[in-house]
Amino acid sequence: MKNKKIVMRIIRLFVGLFIFAVGIVMTINANIGLQPWDVLHQGIAVNTNLTIGQASIGVGVLLLLVNFFLGERVGWGTIANILFIGTFMDLIMKNNMIPIGDNFFSGLIMASIGMFLLGLGSYFYLGSELGSGPRDGIMIGLTKRTKKPVSLIRNSIEASALAVGYLLGGFVGIGTVIMALTVGFFVAFAFKIFKFDVSKIQHRFIDEDIKWIKEQLKAKAKERAES
Known part of the structure; x- marks a missing residue:
């Protein structure tokens, strides 16, 4: 039963990561402006030979190192978040699985669906209790260190990612503003549908394993010594 439970948690984790990746690609292909982090990822991609998914992975690795520096604990889900969301994004985009919006109205609908999927994906992968994403870890770590409100820390981080991404050539549009202001609502709405209480999550971390x-x-060494 214990092994079955672990397998189900891993399946839930990857289902969540895939849905999350679909949500990100939906907001990108909406073609009305990118979310702050994706502005950074695209900015890196246009200045390198990396895909936007690979840029996302690279940023995630750097953030993971910052998490270690801040003393934040990391789960296997954190590692999977870094490696597989970007991989799934590239898979979806390479195979043209999601169309590109050709006007503001269709783009707004796509972005709205995408943001809801971000919440749905978060529900699945956070619910696996295997660790949150590196970006959340940075937010939590800096909040602890600075004693500043979490909203200020989160907004500062995303504003920094947006500014750097814009300077690198990432796509900023009206959709960037809309998504920055409403993504929290869509995520909260998805959580409410599934009655998901984030405060009750008890993550299992790598150091525990x-x-x-x-x-x-x-224990095995002791058993051999006694026998």
Whole structure:
């Protein structure tokens, strides 16, 4: 039963990451402006040989290092978040699985669906309790260090990502403003539908698994010594 539970948590994690990636591509292909982080990812992509998904992975790795520096604990889901959302994004975009909006109205509908999918994806992967994404870790770590309101920290981080991405050539439009102001509502709406309480999540972290493995190895070594 325990192994089955672990498998189900992993399946839930990857279902969530894929849905999240679909949501991101929906907001990108809406063609009315990108979300702040995606402005940065696209800015990096247009100045390198990287795809936007690979740029997302690269930024995620850098943020993971900052998480370690801030003392934030990391789960296997955090690693999967970094590696697979970008991979799924490239897979979806390379195969043209989602059309590109050709006017503001269709783009707004696509962006709205995409933001809801971000909430739905978050519900699945956060609910696996295997660790949150590196961007959330940065927000939590800086909030602890600076003692500033979480809203100020989050807005400052996203504004910085937006500014750097814009300077690098990322696409900023009216949709960027709309999504920055409303994505929280769509995520909260998805959570409300599934009665998902983020405060009740109890993530399992990598250091806990390492500790468990060490304990198991010690126990087996002790058994061999006694026999």
